[in-house]
Amino acid sequence: MTARVAIFGDLLDFTAEPAWGETLSSAVRWRPAHWLLVEGGRIVAVQADAPDASWERHDHAGRLVLPGFIDTHVHSPQLDVIASYGTELLDWLNTYTFPAERRYADPAQAEAGAALFLDALLAHGTTSAVVFPTVHKVSADALFAAAAQRGMRLIAGKVLMDRHAPDGLRDDVVQAERDCRELIERWHGHERLAYAVTVRFAPTSSPEQLAMAGRLCAQDPTLYMQTHVAENRAEVQWVRELFPEARSYLDVYARAGLLHPRSVLAHGIWLDDADRAALRDSGAQIAHSPSSNLFLGSGLFGWRAAEAAGVAVSLATDVGGGTSLSMLRTLADAYKVQAMAGERLTAWKALHAATRGAARSLGLGDEIGSLEPGRHADVAVWDWAVGPVAGRRMAVAQALHEQVFAWLTLGDERNLAAAYVAGRPAYRRS
Ligand code: GUN
Ligand code: ZN
Numbered sequence: 492m493t494a495r496v497a498i499f500g501d502l503l504d505f506t507a508e509p510a511w512g513e514t515l516s517s518a519v520r521w522r523p524a525h526w527l528l529v530e531g532g533r534i535v536a537v538q539a540d541a542p543d544a545s546w547e548r549h550d551h552a553g554r555l556v557l558p559g560f561i562d563t564h565v566h567s568p569q570l571d572v573i574a575s576y577g578t579e580l581l582d583w584l585n586t587y588t589f590p591a592e593r594r595y596a597d598p599a600q601a602e603a604g605a606a607l608f609l610d611a612l613l614a615h616g617t618t619s620a621v622v623f624p625t626v627h628k629v630s631a632d633a634l635f636a637a638a639a640q641r642g643m644r645l646i647a648g649k650v651l652m653d654r655h656a657p658d659g660l661r662d663d664v665v666q667a668e669r670d671c672r673e674l675i676e677r678w679h680g681h682e683r684l685a686y687a688v689t690v691r692f693a694p695t696s697s698p699e700q701l702a703m704a705g706r707l708c709a710q711d712p713t714l715y716m717q718t719h720v721a722e723n724r725a726e727v728q729w730v731r732e733l734f735p736e737a738r739s740y741l742d743v744y745a746r747a748g749l750l751h752p753r754s755v756l757a758h759g760i761w762l763d764d765a766d767r768a769a770l771r772d773s774g775a776q777i778a779h780s781p782s783s784n785l786f787l788g789s790g791l792f793g794w795r796a797a798e799a800a801g802v803a804v805s806l807a808t809d810v811g812g813g814t815s816l817s818m819l820r821t822l823a824d825a826y827k828v829q830a831m832a833g834e835r836l837t838a839w840k841a842l843h844a845a846t847r848g849a850a851r852s853l854g855l856g857d858e859i860g861s862l863e864p865g866r867h868a869d870v871a872v873w874d875w876a877v878g879p880v881a882g883r884r885m886a887v888a889q890a891l892h893e894q895v896f897a898w899l900t901l902g903d904e905r906n907l908a909a910a911y912v913a914g915r916p917a918y919r920r921s
Contacts, residue, residue, distance in 0.1 A: 496914050497542045498527040500551035500872055503895070504558055504862040505847045509839035511795065514892040516839050520862075521891060527556060529868040532642075532913035536864055549916075551872045554908055555898070557842070558860050559618025559869035560818040561849035562808050564717070564757040564778035566623045567608040567634055567647075568592050569811030580723035580787050580812070585657075588811065593659045595625040601633035609637050609645075613918040615816040615904040616871035618911075619644040619850075619859055621717055621755050621778070621807075623689060626650045626660050628670040635678040642682070642912045644859055644869065646715050646755075648689035649674055653700045656691075664700050671707055679714065683858075683867075683913075687715035687755070692722075693730045693743045705748030715753040715853075718744065721766070722758035723789045741766040750775045753854060757809060758783075759797070760790040767800035776803035776852040779844075781824035783812035791828050794836070805849035806841070818845050819902045826900065838896040868914035873898070874906045 502525045507518040528536040528546065542548070571591040578586055594600045605624070612620055624630035624647060631649040638645035649670055653663050662670070671688065679686035688704045690696050696704070708716055721727055721740045730740045737743045741762060744750055752774030759770075759777040770777065779792050797804050807813075808821050815821070822841040829836040850860025859869050875894070876882040881901040888894040898906070910918035 494531055495546045496529045496549060496868075497546040498529065498549045498551065498556060498870060498872070498911065499525070500554045500556035502527060502537060502556045502862055505839070505843045506861075508848060509837060509843050511798065511840060512835060512837065513839065514837055514890070516837075518843070519839055519891075524552070527862060527868070527870065529914035532867055532915070534862060534864050534866050534868050537862060549909075551908060553875070555873040555875060556862070557871050557873065558846040558862055559871045559910060559912070560616050560845050561805070561853070561860060562612065562617045562620040562816070562818060563755055563776070563805040563849050563853070564780055564807030565620050565810050565816070568595050568604055568625050568630065570604070570608060570611065571811070573811040574814055575811070578787070580726055580789060581729070583787060583812070589657050589660055592625040593657070595630040596627045596659060598629045598633065601627065601630040602637070605630075605633040605637040609641055609643065611816055613641070613910050613912070614907065615818065616873065616907045616910055617816065617818055618869035618871065618917070620646070621687065621715070621853070622647040623650055623691070623717065626652050626656075626662055628674065631674050632677075635684050638684060639682050641917060642915065644683040644855065644867070646685045646687050646717075646853070648687040648715070648717070650689050650691050651700055651704060652691045652695035653697050655695050664697070664703050667700065668703050668707070675711070675714065685715055687717045688749075690716070690718040690744075690749065692719040692726070693740065694726070694733060701743070701747035701749070708751060709748055712751070712753075715755065716749050716751065717755045718749070718757070720744065720756040720759050721761040722784075723787065724761060727761050739763065739766055741769060745769055745773070755853070757807060758789065758792070760784060760792050764800070767797060767802055771801035776805055778807040779804050779825065780807045780809035780813055781828045782814050782821050783809035784828065785824060786814050787812050791831050793832065794829060795834055803848070803852040804844060805852050806845045815903070817903045819899050819906070823900045838892055838899055841899065842895070868911055870911040871907060872909040873902070874908055877902070877905045
């Protein structure tokens with residue numbers, strides 16, 4: 492394959508953060524019928540004129556070309572429990588999730604599961620993700636190896652959990668630290684991979700393990716940290732009982748030195764003003780997971796309150812609590828969650844959070860999230876409509892926001908025509 496590829500279609504990305512409620516936004520960059528020129532895996536130019544014959548041309552005329560989505564919180568082993576009936580968070584973990592994650596102690600399961608998961612992400616138009624594998628070191632090794640094979644930008648780390656979890660799913664502080672250090676050495680900064688110190692959530696780590704995680708972060712500020720916070724009311728109450736010295740659930744992490752600009756905390760539904768101020772001051776971000784929050788009955792995230800407090804918010808599927816790897820479905824759910832609070836999430840705000848916004852919050856704005864020369868060519872190509880209902884809706888849509896909003900509300904992975912990772916075809920609909 493030639494290293495010079497030209498992708499043609501209707502290019503949409505963002506040059507800034509769209510303001511809340513603005514359907515006409517100067518942050519939107521709309522370049523219909525343009526060529527995206529890619530050389531050596533990176534975008535080198537965007538132009539209306541067709542490039543010369545030295546470029547391998549991929550003609551996606553009439554299709555939407557977007558930066559690949561960034562899913563900032565998702566669990567690779569949980570494809571096995573997606574769409575499991577009838578529970579809230581703590582029962583859901585014990586009934587479905589922990590038993591499924593135990594299988595990942597087996598290297599063959601870890602390898603097969605990682606390949607299935609990453610190929611599924613790509614088939615949903617998601618080219619980068621922040622991922623929880625399992626407590627087993629082999630599950631992290633398998634995930635990193637599979638991501639490297641595919642050339643993907645991926646952030647992950649072995650899950651830390653040394654208590655309140657069944658046999659076969661607990662580590663201990665000493666072995667966990669050794670595993671983390673080995674994984675960091677092997678994978679952090681290797682190709683497009685980065686390591687995240689991965690505290691499952693406060694209840695499953697002892698104070699000693701939280702302190703160890705904090706030391707790892709302090710020793711290397713280029714490491715990420717990922718965890719869950721304030722997702723479910725029974726969970727919040729449990730954390731209060733386990734950590735009576737902490738002011739709040741979030742404060743457990745703050746006291747352990749786990750809040751910093753590379754921290755990604757899923758959910759954050761049950762936070763107060765002091766928590767939001769602490770998030771803002773630390774530079775940590777919330778991975779809002781609306782599909783999961785609805786499915787597990789966790790609650791409605793206050794996006795505007797977070798934004799008003801200066802907290803960065805990205806979007807995540809949280810599969811298998813979430814019911815789809817599709818970021819389109821996730822964006823549509825995010826709209827509905829805000830609608831329940833009387834707020835209106837524009838297509839621009841939602842798409843920005845899933846592309847350029849997430850990239851910036853992860854400190855990766857120079858690499859991914861926009862169609863800008865110099866960025867890696869991680870790109871997804873979408874059909875505007877699948878089926879007669881969406882076809883009709885698109886036919887009568889007028890303004891660009893109307894069209895894009897209907898697309899993201901009606902669309903899913905069936906709309907994806909192709910995905911590219913660093914300019915290489917990574918998915919093509921058959
Ligand atoms: N809290 C702790 N573990 C999990 C998990 O696997 N999924 C969700 N949604 N919340 C969690
Ligand atoms: Zn999660």
